[in-house]
Amino acid sequence: MTKIMLTIGGSDPFSGGGIQTDLKTFNNYHTFGLSVLTSIVTLVDNTLEIHPVPKEVFVAQLRSVEDVSFSGIKIGLIANPEFIPLIQKFLLSHSNVPLVLDPVLAFKEGDSTIETDLLAGIRNKLAPLATLVTPNLVEAETLSGREINSLDEMKNVAIQLRDEYKTAVLLKGGNRLIGESATDLLALPDEKIVKHYQAPKISTRTINGAGCSLSAAVLAGLVTDTMESAVDLAKKYVYKSIQRGVKVTEKFGSVYFDNLSE
Template sequence: MVKKLLTIAGSDSLSGGGIQADLATFNEFGYFGLSVITGIVTVTNDNFKIYPTDLKIIQAQLDSTLALDDIAAIKVGLLPTVDIIDLVVEYLKNVEVPVIVDPVMVFKETDSTNTYFLVQAIKNQLLPLATVVTPNLDEAQLLSGLTIKSLDDMKAAAKVIGSFGVKSVVVKSGARLAGNQTFDLLFHNNHYTIFEQEKVMSNIPMNNGAGCTFSSSIAANIVTSSVTDAVADAKAFVLAGIENGVILNKNFEVGNVWQAARRLRNN
Protein backbone atom coordinates (compact mmCIF):
# COMPACT_ATOMS: atom_id res chain seq x y z
CA MET A 1 0.00 0.00 0.00
CA VAL A 2 1.27 3.48 -0.87
CA LYS A 3 2.04 5.39 2.29
CA LYS A 4 0.60 8.81 2.90
CA LEU A 5 1.96 12.14 4.10
CA LEU A 6 -0.26 14.87 5.55
CA THR A 7 0.29 18.59 5.23
CA ILE A 8 -1.50 20.98 7.59
CA ALA A 9 -0.89 24.36 6.00
CA GLY A 10 -2.23 27.25 3.96
CA SER A 11 -3.19 27.27 0.30
CA ASP A 12 -1.13 29.49 -2.03
CA SER A 13 -3.07 30.32 -5.18
CA LEU A 14 0.18 30.80 -7.15
CA SER A 15 1.64 27.50 -5.89
CA GLY A 16 4.79 29.15 -4.59
CA GLY A 17 4.47 27.53 -1.20
CA GLY A 18 1.83 26.10 1.08
CA ILE A 19 -0.05 22.89 0.40
CA GLN A 20 0.57 23.14 -3.34
CA ALA A 21 4.34 22.96 -2.81
CA ASP A 22 3.92 20.31 -0.13
CA LEU A 23 1.77 18.00 -2.23
CA ALA A 24 4.04 18.39 -5.25
CA THR A 25 7.02 17.48 -3.05
CA PHE A 26 5.28 14.46 -1.53
CA ASN A 27 4.50 13.17 -5.00
CA GLU A 28 8.14 13.48 -6.09
CA PHE A 29 9.16 11.24 -3.18
CA GLY A 30 6.55 8.60 -3.97
CA TYR A 31 4.00 9.41 -1.28
CA PHE A 32 0.27 10.05 -1.56
CA GLY A 33 -0.42 13.52 -0.20
CA LEU A 34 -3.27 14.54 2.09
CA SER A 35 -4.06 18.10 3.15
CA VAL A 36 -5.75 20.20 5.79
CA ILE A 37 -6.13 23.80 4.62
CA THR A 38 -5.67 26.29 7.47
CA GLY A 39 -5.99 29.42 5.38
CA ILE A 40 -6.01 30.78 1.85
CA VAL A 41 -3.21 33.06 0.69
CA THR A 42 -3.70 35.34 -2.31
CA VAL A 43 -0.65 36.92 -3.90
CA THR A 44 0.00 39.77 -6.31
CA ASN A 45 3.32 41.32 -7.26
CA ASP A 46 3.06 43.91 -4.48
CA ASN A 47 0.76 42.44 -1.84
CA PHE A 48 -0.59 39.31 -0.26
CA LYS A 49 -3.55 38.49 1.95
CA ILE A 50 -4.18 35.65 4.38
CA TYR A 51 -7.72 34.44 4.98
CA PRO A 52 -7.80 32.01 7.95
CA THR A 53 -10.06 28.99 7.56
CA ASP A 54 -12.98 28.66 9.96
CA LEU A 55 -12.14 26.47 12.95
CA LYS A 56 -15.04 24.09 12.32
CA ILE A 57 -13.83 23.49 8.77
CA ILE A 58 -10.28 22.81 9.97
CA GLN A 59 -11.63 20.42 12.60
CA ALA A 60 -13.67 18.56 9.98
CA GLN A 61 -10.59 18.22 7.76
CA LEU A 62 -8.50 16.91 10.66
CA ASP A 63 -11.18 14.38 11.57
CA SER A 64 -11.30 13.22 7.95
CA THR A 65 -7.57 12.90 7.27
CA LEU A 66 -6.39 11.55 10.61
CA ALA A 67 -8.96 8.74 10.43
CA LEU A 68 -6.94 7.21 7.58
CA ASP A 69 -4.31 4.48 7.87
CA ASP A 70 -0.66 4.54 6.82
CA ILE A 71 0.09 8.22 7.41
CA ALA A 72 3.88 8.13 7.65
CA ALA A 73 4.60 11.72 8.68
CA ILE A 74 2.96 15.11 9.08
CA LYS A 75 4.21 18.49 7.90
CA VAL A 76 2.80 21.60 9.63
CA GLY A 77 3.06 24.97 7.94
CA LEU A 78 0.97 28.13 8.14
CA LEU A 79 -1.19 28.29 11.28
CA PRO A 80 -2.36 31.92 11.02
CA THR A 81 -4.09 32.36 14.40
CA VAL A 82 -3.57 31.21 17.97
CA ASP A 83 -6.96 29.49 17.93
CA ILE A 84 -5.89 27.45 14.91
CA ILE A 85 -2.63 26.52 16.64
CA ASP A 86 -4.58 25.42 19.72
CA LEU A 87 -6.86 23.22 17.61
CA VAL A 88 -4.08 21.58 15.60
CA VAL A 89 -2.06 20.93 18.75
CA GLU A 90 -4.94 18.99 20.31
CA TYR A 91 -4.94 16.63 17.33
CA LEU A 92 -1.16 16.30 17.16
CA LYS A 93 -1.08 15.14 20.77
CA ASN A 94 -2.61 11.87 19.58
CA VAL A 95 -0.33 11.07 16.63
CA GLU A 96 2.68 8.76 16.73
CA VAL A 97 4.49 9.72 13.52
CA PRO A 98 7.18 12.33 12.83
CA VAL A 99 5.90 15.90 12.83
CA ILE A 100 7.89 18.46 10.81
CA VAL A 101 7.08 22.08 11.67
CA ASP A 102 7.81 24.97 9.32
CA PRO A 103 7.00 27.86 11.71
CA VAL A 104 5.54 30.33 9.22
CA MET A 105 4.64 33.43 11.23
CA VAL A 106 6.14 36.52 9.62
CA PHE A 107 3.22 38.29 7.96
CA LYS A 108 3.21 41.85 6.64
CA GLU A 109 -0.25 42.46 8.02
CA THR A 110 0.38 40.96 11.48
CA ASP A 111 1.02 43.52 14.21
CA SER A 112 3.59 43.00 16.95
CA THR A 113 1.00 42.01 19.57
CA ASN A 114 -0.47 39.24 17.43
CA THR A 115 3.00 38.07 16.46
CA TYR A 116 3.94 37.80 20.14
CA PHE A 117 1.01 35.49 20.91
CA LEU A 118 1.66 33.40 17.79
CA VAL A 119 5.29 32.96 18.82
CA GLN A 120 4.33 31.97 22.36
CA ALA A 121 1.81 29.41 21.12
CA ILE A 122 4.33 27.87 18.73
CA LYS A 123 7.07 27.76 21.37
CA ASN A 124 5.00 26.44 24.25
CA GLN A 125 2.44 24.22 22.52
CA LEU A 126 3.54 23.19 19.03
CA LEU A 127 7.31 22.70 19.32
CA PRO A 128 7.15 20.16 22.19
CA LEU A 129 5.23 17.91 19.77
CA ALA A 130 7.61 18.41 16.84
CA THR A 131 10.26 16.05 15.55
CA VAL A 132 11.98 18.74 13.47
CA VAL A 133 11.44 22.50 13.21
CA THR A 134 12.84 24.47 10.25
CA PRO A 135 12.89 28.24 10.95
CA ASN A 136 14.49 30.76 8.63
CA LEU A 137 16.51 33.57 10.20
CA ASP A 138 13.51 35.82 10.90
CA GLU A 139 11.57 32.98 12.48
CA ALA A 140 14.59 31.79 14.46
CA GLN A 141 15.06 35.30 15.84
CA LEU A 142 11.42 35.46 16.92
CA LEU A 143 11.52 32.03 18.54
CA SER A 144 14.88 32.45 20.28
CA GLY A 145 14.73 36.15 21.11
CA LEU A 146 18.26 36.52 19.71
CA THR A 147 19.67 38.62 16.89
CA ILE A 148 21.27 36.47 14.20
CA LYS A 149 24.07 37.89 12.07
CA SER A 150 26.53 34.99 11.92
CA LEU A 151 26.86 31.22 12.01
CA ASP A 152 27.68 31.40 15.72
CA ASP A 153 24.44 33.32 16.25
CA MET A 154 22.59 30.57 14.39
CA LYS A 155 24.09 28.00 16.75
CA ALA A 156 23.00 29.98 19.81
CA ALA A 157 19.47 30.40 18.45
CA ALA A 158 19.17 26.71 17.55
CA LYS A 159 20.14 25.72 21.07
CA VAL A 160 17.53 28.04 22.58
CA ILE A 161 14.84 26.72 20.23
CA GLY A 162 15.83 23.16 21.08
CA SER A 163 15.16 23.90 24.74
CA PHE A 164 11.44 24.20 23.94
CA GLY A 165 11.19 20.43 23.50
CA VAL A 166 11.59 19.86 19.76
CA LYS A 167 13.92 16.98 18.95
CA SER A 168 15.82 18.62 16.06
CA VAL A 169 16.23 22.22 14.92
CA VAL A 170 17.30 23.33 11.43
CA VAL A 171 18.05 27.05 11.16
CA LYS A 172 18.24 28.24 7.54
CA SER A 173 20.35 31.25 6.59
CA GLY A 174 19.10 31.52 3.03
CA ALA A 175 21.04 34.29 1.30
CA ARG A 176 20.87 36.59 4.31
CA LEU A 177 24.37 36.21 5.76
CA ALA A 178 27.38 37.96 4.25
CA GLY A 179 29.56 36.06 1.81
CA ASN A 180 28.95 33.67 -1.06
CA GLN A 181 27.75 30.72 1.03
CA THR A 182 24.42 29.70 2.49
CA PHE A 183 24.19 27.65 5.66
CA ASP A 184 21.64 25.29 7.12
CA LEU A 185 22.47 24.42 10.71
CA LEU A 186 21.11 21.22 12.25
CA PHE A 187 21.04 20.98 16.05
CA HIS A 188 20.32 17.39 17.12
CA ASN A 189 21.28 15.46 20.26
CA ASN A 190 23.25 18.51 21.45
CA HIS A 191 25.40 18.32 18.31
CA TYR A 192 25.71 20.79 15.42
CA THR A 193 25.91 19.76 11.77
CA ILE A 194 26.55 22.48 9.20
CA PHE A 195 25.31 22.15 5.61
CA GLU A 196 27.04 24.66 3.35
CA GLN A 197 26.58 25.48 -0.31
CA GLU A 198 27.22 28.36 -2.69
CA LYS A 199 24.51 30.95 -3.12
CA VAL A 200 22.54 30.64 -6.35
CA MET A 201 23.12 33.84 -8.30
CA SER A 202 20.27 34.90 -10.58
CA ASN A 203 18.69 38.11 -11.83
CA ILE A 204 15.37 36.72 -10.60
CA PRO A 205 15.68 34.65 -7.40
CA MET A 206 13.76 31.39 -7.79
CA ASN A 207 13.28 30.78 -4.08
CA ASN A 208 9.58 31.35 -3.50
CA GLY A 209 8.37 28.20 -1.77
CA ALA A 210 11.85 27.04 -0.79
CA GLY A 211 10.96 26.79 2.90
CA CYS A 212 7.79 24.79 2.31
CA THR A 213 9.54 22.49 -0.14
CA PHE A 214 12.45 21.99 2.26
CA SER A 215 10.30 21.01 5.24
CA SER A 216 8.11 18.75 3.09
CA SER A 217 11.23 17.05 1.73
CA ILE A 218 12.38 16.39 5.29
CA ALA A 219 8.95 14.92 6.10
CA ALA A 220 9.26 12.56 3.14
CA ASN A 221 12.87 11.63 3.83
CA ILE A 222 12.65 11.15 7.58
CA VAL A 223 10.27 8.21 7.18
CA THR A 224 13.21 6.05 6.08
CA SER A 225 16.32 8.13 6.87
CA SER A 226 18.14 9.71 9.78
CA VAL A 227 17.45 13.38 10.39
CA THR A 228 20.93 14.26 9.12
CA ASP A 229 20.43 12.39 5.86
CA ALA A 230 16.89 13.77 5.55
CA VAL A 231 18.15 17.35 5.80
CA ALA A 232 21.01 16.71 3.36
CA ASP A 233 18.71 15.29 0.70
CA ALA A 234 16.11 18.01 1.28
CA LYS A 235 18.79 20.62 0.57
CA ALA A 236 19.74 18.90 -2.69
CA PHE A 237 16.09 18.62 -3.70
CA VAL A 238 15.41 22.31 -3.05
CA LEU A 239 18.60 23.41 -4.80
CA ALA A 240 17.51 21.63 -7.98
CA GLY A 241 14.14 23.35 -7.71
CA ILE A 242 15.73 26.79 -7.29
CA GLU A 243 18.20 26.30 -10.14
CA ASN A 244 15.29 25.37 -12.43
CA GLY A 245 12.60 27.61 -10.97
CA VAL A 246 9.43 28.91 -12.59
CA ILE A 247 9.12 32.58 -13.59
CA LEU A 248 5.58 33.81 -12.90
CA ASN A 249 5.68 36.94 -15.05
CA LYS A 250 7.68 40.14 -15.45
CA ASN A 251 5.89 41.83 -12.55
CA PHE A 252 7.16 39.42 -9.88
CA GLU A 253 10.63 39.94 -8.45
CA VAL A 254 10.97 36.26 -7.47
CA GLY A 255 10.10 32.96 -9.11
CA ASN A 256 8.79 29.70 -7.69
CA VAL A 257 10.76 26.62 -6.75
CA TRP A 258 9.93 23.77 -9.17
CA GLN A 259 9.50 20.52 -7.30
CA ALA A 260 9.83 18.33 -10.41
CA ALA A 261 13.25 19.72 -11.34
CA ARG A 262 15.48 17.01 -9.86
CA ARG A 263 13.50 14.13 -11.36
CA LEU A 264 13.40 15.66 -14.82
CA ARG A 265 17.06 16.68 -14.69
CA ASN A 266 18.06 13.11 -13.82
CA ASN A 267 15.95 11.50 -16.57
Protein backbone atom coordinates (compact mmCIF):
# COMPACT_ATOMS: atom_id res chain seq x y z
CA MET A 1 0.00 0.00 0.00
CA THR A 2 1.30 3.46 -0.91
CA LYS A 3 2.41 5.45 2.13
CA ILE A 4 0.85 8.87 2.68
CA MET A 5 3.04 11.78 3.82
CA LEU A 6 2.05 15.25 5.00
CA THR A 7 3.96 18.49 4.61
CA ILE A 8 2.97 21.63 6.52
CA GLY A 9 4.75 24.67 5.11
CA GLY A 10 4.89 27.58 2.69
CA SER A 11 4.31 27.76 -1.04
CA ASP A 12 7.27 28.64 -3.27
CA PRO A 13 6.27 30.05 -6.69
CA PHE A 14 9.56 28.80 -8.14
CA SER A 15 8.88 25.20 -7.03
CA GLY A 16 12.35 24.89 -5.60
CA GLY A 17 11.58 25.01 -1.91
CA GLY A 18 8.48 24.75 0.21
CA ILE A 19 5.60 22.37 -0.26
CA GLN A 20 6.13 22.09 -4.02
CA THR A 21 9.53 20.48 -3.62
CA ASP A 22 8.30 18.38 -0.69
CA LEU A 23 5.53 16.90 -2.84
CA LYS A 24 7.91 16.21 -5.72
CA THR A 25 10.34 14.55 -3.33
CA PHE A 26 7.63 12.37 -1.79
CA ASN A 27 6.61 11.33 -5.29
CA ASN A 28 10.18 10.45 -6.26
CA TYR A 29 10.32 8.26 -3.16
CA HIS A 30 7.12 6.51 -4.30
CA THR A 31 5.01 7.94 -1.48
CA PHE A 32 1.90 10.10 -1.78
CA GLY A 33 2.11 13.63 -0.41
CA LEU A 34 -0.61 15.80 1.08
CA SER A 35 -0.09 19.43 2.08
CA VAL A 36 -1.30 22.11 4.48
CA LEU A 37 -0.29 25.66 3.55
CA THR A 38 0.93 28.10 6.16
CA SER A 39 1.83 30.87 3.75
CA ILE A 40 2.40 32.02 0.19
CA VAL A 41 5.83 33.41 -0.65
CA THR A 42 6.41 36.05 -3.33
CA LEU A 43 9.53 37.63 -4.77
CA VAL A 44 8.89 40.96 -6.50
CA ASP A 45 11.64 43.49 -7.30
CA ASN A 46 14.09 41.34 -5.30
CA THR A 47 11.91 41.68 -2.21
CA LEU A 48 10.92 38.46 -0.47
CA GLU A 49 7.46 38.61 1.08
CA ILE A 50 5.83 35.94 3.23
CA HIS A 51 2.03 36.10 3.30
CA PRO A 52 0.54 33.88 6.05
CA VAL A 53 -2.80 32.30 5.22
CA PRO A 54 -5.70 33.42 7.43
CA LYS A 55 -5.80 31.53 10.71
CA GLU A 56 -9.29 30.15 10.04
CA VAL A 57 -8.10 28.79 6.68
CA PHE A 58 -5.12 27.13 8.33
CA VAL A 59 -7.40 25.53 10.94
CA ALA A 60 -9.77 24.31 8.22
CA GLN A 61 -6.88 22.70 6.34
CA LEU A 62 -5.76 20.80 9.44
CA ARG A 63 -9.31 19.64 10.07
CA SER A 64 -9.57 18.51 6.44
CA VAL A 65 -6.75 15.97 6.91
CA GLU A 66 -7.12 15.09 10.58
CA ASP A 67 -8.58 11.63 9.85
CA VAL A 68 -5.89 10.61 7.34
CA SER A 69 -3.52 7.84 8.42
CA PHE A 70 -0.09 9.34 7.72
CA SER A 71 3.22 7.50 7.55
CA GLY A 72 5.25 10.66 8.16
CA ILE A 73 4.86 14.41 8.73
CA LYS A 74 7.17 17.29 7.86
CA ILE A 75 6.98 20.83 9.27
CA GLY A 76 8.59 23.64 7.26
CA LEU A 77 7.93 27.38 7.16
CA ILE A 78 5.31 28.29 9.78
CA ALA A 79 5.09 32.08 9.23
CA ASN A 80 2.61 32.80 12.04
CA PRO A 81 3.37 31.93 15.68
CA GLU A 82 -0.37 31.50 16.31
CA PHE A 83 -0.18 28.37 14.15
CA ILE A 84 2.26 26.62 16.50
CA PRO A 85 -0.17 25.43 19.22
CA LEU A 86 -2.52 24.28 16.46
CA ILE A 87 0.29 22.29 14.85
CA GLN A 88 1.32 20.90 18.23
CA LYS A 89 -2.21 19.65 18.93
CA PHE A 90 -2.38 18.09 15.47
CA LEU A 91 0.98 16.36 15.95
CA LEU A 92 -0.01 14.96 19.34
CA SER A 93 -2.94 13.25 17.64
CA HIS A 94 -0.52 11.72 15.09
CA SER A 95 2.35 10.93 17.46
CA ASN A 96 2.98 7.40 16.17
CA VAL A 97 4.69 8.49 12.93
CA PRO A 98 8.09 10.06 12.15
CA LEU A 99 8.16 13.86 12.34
CA VAL A 100 10.84 15.92 10.59
CA LEU A 101 11.04 19.55 11.67
CA ASP A 102 12.82 21.82 9.18
CA PRO A 103 12.95 25.09 11.18
CA VAL A 104 12.76 27.56 8.30
CA LEU A 105 13.41 30.96 9.86
CA ALA A 106 12.61 33.78 7.44
CA PHE A 107 11.70 37.09 9.03
CA LYS A 108 11.26 40.60 7.75
CA GLU A 109 13.32 43.34 9.29
CA GLY A 110 11.56 44.67 12.34
CA ASP A 111 9.52 41.53 12.98
CA SER A 112 11.31 40.91 16.29
CA THR A 113 8.12 39.95 18.14
CA ILE A 114 7.15 37.39 15.52
CA GLU A 115 10.70 36.05 15.49
CA THR A 116 10.79 35.71 19.27
CA ASP A 117 7.41 33.98 19.42
CA LEU A 118 8.23 31.61 16.56
CA LEU A 119 11.56 30.64 18.08
CA ALA A 120 9.98 30.00 21.47
CA GLY A 121 7.26 27.89 19.88
CA ILE A 122 9.70 25.85 17.81
CA ARG A 123 11.96 25.26 20.80
CA ASN A 124 9.31 24.49 23.39
CA LYS A 125 6.37 22.99 21.52
CA LEU A 126 7.55 21.45 18.24
CA ALA A 127 11.20 20.38 18.51
CA PRO A 128 10.56 18.08 21.51
CA LEU A 129 8.01 16.17 19.38
CA ALA A 130 10.35 15.74 16.41
CA THR A 131 12.09 12.58 15.28
CA LEU A 132 14.63 14.77 13.47
CA VAL A 133 15.39 18.51 13.33
CA THR A 134 17.17 19.76 10.17
CA PRO A 135 18.48 23.34 10.57
CA ASN A 136 20.97 24.99 8.23
CA LEU A 137 23.86 26.98 9.71
CA VAL A 138 21.94 30.24 10.06
CA GLU A 139 18.95 28.50 11.63
CA ALA A 140 21.21 26.54 13.97
CA GLU A 141 22.94 29.75 15.04
CA THR A 142 19.56 31.35 15.76
CA LEU A 143 18.26 28.35 17.68
CA SER A 144 21.45 27.87 19.71
CA GLY A 145 22.49 31.51 20.17
CA ARG A 146 26.03 30.59 19.03
CA GLU A 147 28.10 31.47 15.97
CA ILE A 148 29.35 28.73 13.65
CA ASN A 149 32.59 29.46 11.81
CA SER A 150 34.27 26.06 11.84
CA LEU A 151 33.51 22.35 11.72
CA ASP A 152 34.22 22.02 15.45
CA GLU A 153 31.74 24.80 16.26
CA MET A 154 29.23 23.16 13.94
CA LYS A 155 29.64 19.86 15.79
CA ASN A 156 29.23 21.53 19.19
CA VAL A 157 26.00 23.21 18.11
CA ALA A 158 24.62 19.95 16.69
CA ILE A 159 25.27 18.26 20.02
CA GLN A 160 23.77 21.20 21.94
CA LEU A 161 20.54 21.09 19.94
CA ARG A 162 20.37 17.29 20.15
CA ASP A 163 20.71 17.39 23.93
CA GLU A 164 18.31 20.31 24.31
CA TYR A 165 15.52 18.78 22.21
CA LYS A 166 16.38 15.13 22.95
CA THR A 167 16.01 14.26 19.31
CA ALA A 168 18.20 13.61 16.28
CA VAL A 169 19.70 16.70 14.60
CA LEU A 170 20.91 16.91 11.00
CA LEU A 171 22.86 20.16 10.76
CA LYS A 172 23.21 21.24 7.12
CA GLY A 173 26.52 22.95 6.45
CA GLY A 174 26.03 23.99 2.85
CA ASN A 175 28.86 25.89 1.15
CA ARG A 176 29.52 28.52 3.82
CA LEU A 177 32.42 26.97 5.70
CA ILE A 178 35.92 27.11 4.21
CA GLY A 179 37.05 24.06 2.28
CA GLU A 180 36.36 22.09 -0.87
CA SER A 181 33.67 19.91 0.72
CA ALA A 182 30.18 20.66 1.97
CA THR A 183 29.59 18.95 5.30
CA ASP A 184 26.42 17.92 7.10
CA LEU A 185 26.47 16.49 10.62
CA LEU A 186 24.05 13.96 12.11
CA ALA A 187 23.81 13.82 15.91
CA LEU A 188 21.68 10.94 17.16
CA PRO A 189 20.12 11.10 20.64
CA ASP A 190 21.32 7.65 21.68
CA GLU A 191 24.90 7.89 20.38
CA LYS A 192 27.95 9.95 21.30
CA ILE A 193 29.42 9.80 17.79
CA VAL A 194 28.41 12.58 15.39
CA LYS A 195 28.34 11.27 11.81
CA HIS A 196 29.86 13.39 9.05
CA TYR A 197 28.47 13.56 5.51
CA GLN A 198 30.82 15.19 3.04
CA ALA A 199 30.51 15.86 -0.68
CA PRO A 200 32.43 18.11 -3.08
CA LYS A 201 30.96 21.59 -3.29
CA ILE A 202 29.04 22.17 -6.52
CA SER A 203 29.54 25.45 -8.34
CA THR A 204 26.00 26.01 -9.57
CA ARG A 205 23.06 28.30 -8.93
CA THR A 206 20.49 25.50 -9.09
CA ILE A 207 20.33 25.06 -5.32
CA ASN A 208 16.95 26.60 -4.48
CA GLY A 209 15.07 24.02 -2.41
CA ALA A 210 18.03 21.80 -1.52
CA GLY A 211 17.34 22.02 2.20
CA CYS A 212 13.60 21.41 1.84
CA SER A 213 14.24 18.48 -0.46
CA LEU A 214 16.73 16.95 1.96
CA SER A 215 14.38 17.01 4.93
CA ALA A 216 11.48 15.65 2.84
CA ALA A 217 13.70 12.89 1.44
CA VAL A 218 14.86 11.84 4.90
CA LEU A 219 11.25 11.69 6.08
CA ALA A 220 10.21 9.53 3.13
CA GLY A 221 13.21 7.30 3.77
CA LEU A 222 12.30 6.84 7.43
CA VAL A 223 9.18 4.95 6.35
CA THR A 224 11.33 1.91 5.60
CA ASP A 225 14.92 2.70 6.69
CA THR A 226 16.90 3.55 9.78
CA MET A 227 17.82 7.19 10.40
CA GLU A 228 21.39 6.78 9.13
CA SER A 229 20.31 4.89 6.00
CA ALA A 230 17.59 7.44 5.29
CA VAL A 231 20.06 10.32 5.58
CA ASP A 232 22.62 8.49 3.40
CA LEU A 233 20.10 8.02 0.60
CA ALA A 234 18.66 11.52 0.98
CA LYS A 235 22.11 13.11 0.67
CA LYS A 236 22.73 11.27 -2.61
CA TYR A 237 19.26 12.18 -3.86
CA VAL A 238 19.71 15.91 -3.18
CA TYR A 239 23.23 15.96 -4.64
CA LYS A 240 21.84 14.65 -7.92
CA SER A 241 18.93 17.08 -7.67
CA ILE A 242 21.37 20.00 -7.48
CA GLN A 243 23.42 18.66 -10.40
CA ARG A 244 20.27 18.28 -12.52
CA GLY A 245 18.67 21.49 -11.31
CA VAL A 246 16.58 23.69 -13.57
CA LYS A 247 17.65 27.25 -14.37
CA VAL A 248 14.53 29.28 -13.54
CA THR A 249 15.85 32.82 -14.10
CA GLU A 250 19.17 34.36 -15.06
CA LYS A 251 20.02 34.63 -11.36
CA PHE A 252 19.04 31.28 -9.86
CA GLY A 253 17.62 27.83 -10.38
CA SER A 254 15.82 25.12 -8.45
CA VAL A 255 16.70 21.54 -7.61
CA TYR A 256 15.20 18.84 -9.82
CA PHE A 257 15.39 15.07 -9.82
CA ASP A 258 14.56 13.34 -13.10
CA ASN A 259 13.69 9.92 -11.77
CA LEU A 260 12.93 8.67 -15.27
CA SER A 261 16.69 8.66 -15.98
CA GLU A 262 17.48 6.37 -13.06
